[in-house]
Amino acid sequence: MATQSKQKWLTPHNYLSLKLWETMGTGLFNFLIFLLVFVYLFPMIFMVATSLMEGPQLTDRNAPAYPARHIRYEYQGRSYAVYNVPFSNGEVRHLALVEPGRTSSQFIDPQNPDGGFIAWDGNWRQLIGVYEFHVTLNNFTNLFSALRISQMLQNTLIMTVIAEVGVLLSSIIVAYGFSRFPLPGGDLLFYILIATILIPEKVTLIPTYFFFVRILHWEGTWLPILVPFFFGNAVYIFLLRQNFKSIPKDLDEAAMLDGAGPLRILFQVILPQSWPTVITVSLLHFFYMWNETRQAALYLSISRDLAPISFGVQSFQSLSPIQNQLQAGALILMSVPVIVLLISQRYFMRDMVVTGMEK
């Protein structure tokens, strides 16, 4: 529609101008989308920038938004801050403040230190400093030494591997049962499976906690967090079952004629065709594990050595660190899932779209 109305006053016989319009429209559209992404992810830029700042910059109201430091000038063995000093003739000079005063201050010109003191009338506190771009990695190195970040990363990694093995194995086997085998009660069990997704966590929390802590004495271990994954996850079972159902049974039959048992059919016929969904499910679970703090807060608050990274960084807030440390901690925490998403985006995004379509 849009191009039709434009054609009327755009001399339709001129193909070139129409094409030019198309190109310009496409360019503008892409530019707007790019702008939207930029605005949408803007706080991430804040996070990266702040995590690279040094402490003094955060308390300085006149400091620029990018990581920077106040330029200082070394004069006769002492260091002085450099300011933008405006003069009555409209000139603004970069001068080092040697002797601050309420109504008049003494400066020295870093370009011409032998020129002696320059007097300036006015309150030096209203002067704006001269900054240069400067990044520091101290926030990260401090966190690694003070917070045992590497141990927490290692904890999360081990937990994720165990949970992945458990949840994938059990969910695949259960989904295979749901997709191929006649079960008592027909679809009733499957509806129960879907219904369990809707159960609020709090309803099961108290008895589950007592079961794990008072009966099994699993407090301070990973067991209460990891063991339930070995019994399958309803969402993953649902996703895998939908995928298995889309694989024709003819292939099962062919394999069965060759003498394959039901488990061999699963691992040699069905799974090789559904690995995109398996990868999607394992990525979903990876992101879940990297995000998990609630279970850790329940069961791991007494054993700091076993704390996963998300929970560790969360408790870091209670030390009320300054912003640059906080942002560095958050950046370390999010970097792993972000890198994993960017690497796997080709498969993950496509398969998630397909999964959405099936429903």
Add this chain to the structure above:
Amino acid sequence: MLTRKPLRIRYDKRFGLLLISPWVIGLLLFKLLPILASLGISFTNFQLLTPEQTRFTGLENYTRLIHDDAVGYVLFETIALGITTIPLQLVASIFLASLLSNPRLKSGNLMRTLFFLPSIIPGVAIFFMWIGFADPATGWLNKLILHPLGLTGFNNLFSDGAIAFLFSISSLWSVGPGMLIMLGALQGLPAEIQEAARVDGAGPLVRFFYITLPLISPAIFFAIVINMIAIFGGVILLDRGSIFSGSFSPYDGYVSFILFEKHDLGYAASLAWFFFIIVMIVVYALFSSARRWVYYPDRDA
């Protein structure tokens, strides 16, 4: 194909049961038994610190709950949260999906990934990032956005307006799964219908509201269900709850308060069960309303 004799492949019923048995055991151990135990606890005055004084109190917790002003308040807040964030997320996900499914878009996959990105960032990191960003002293929200626009900006990070702002941000920043559902639905749309309507003279807006929206209504329904579960506190894909309250919803936060601060397990259990019943009613209402507005292609055939 047609001449081949249909081979009756035997899927053994008992083997099927064996296959799903891990889930059945998990269902009993981690869902059904705890839910029933929770119901049992809700009829007692079970306190964490004085478990020996536990006795059966009948419906006492439930009458207390009805008279508890805080319950009405957090319930109202939870519903208000759902009513504001679910449509916001829905509109944002449809808007983004229509933009990102435009064939003119260069490097569409990367753009989709970038919009999806916040959905996989751990909630703790998002929380730190946004409170830092909105921080009145050192954040960029005042410095680079509100003040240059001539607005007053935030003075207090914990004022009501700021919290509401952060809540809507948190829902916009988890738009990823909804966006992918809508992208999938838009990709599955038959082009002929759009083309036919265009030939008949329907404008882009008419086509969107009368053709596209009804055709993607199953995806909209699915997205509403997912978002609703997230607010109600079920565990779903990539869900991280409402990160700014440290818990899924205001109601959930209140249950946590009774549980972890007051150690009043009996009352907490009755609160959880009361909410469970409300969730079931809402889910039932949603699913029965679906018949009226969700379009299923096979129903017409």
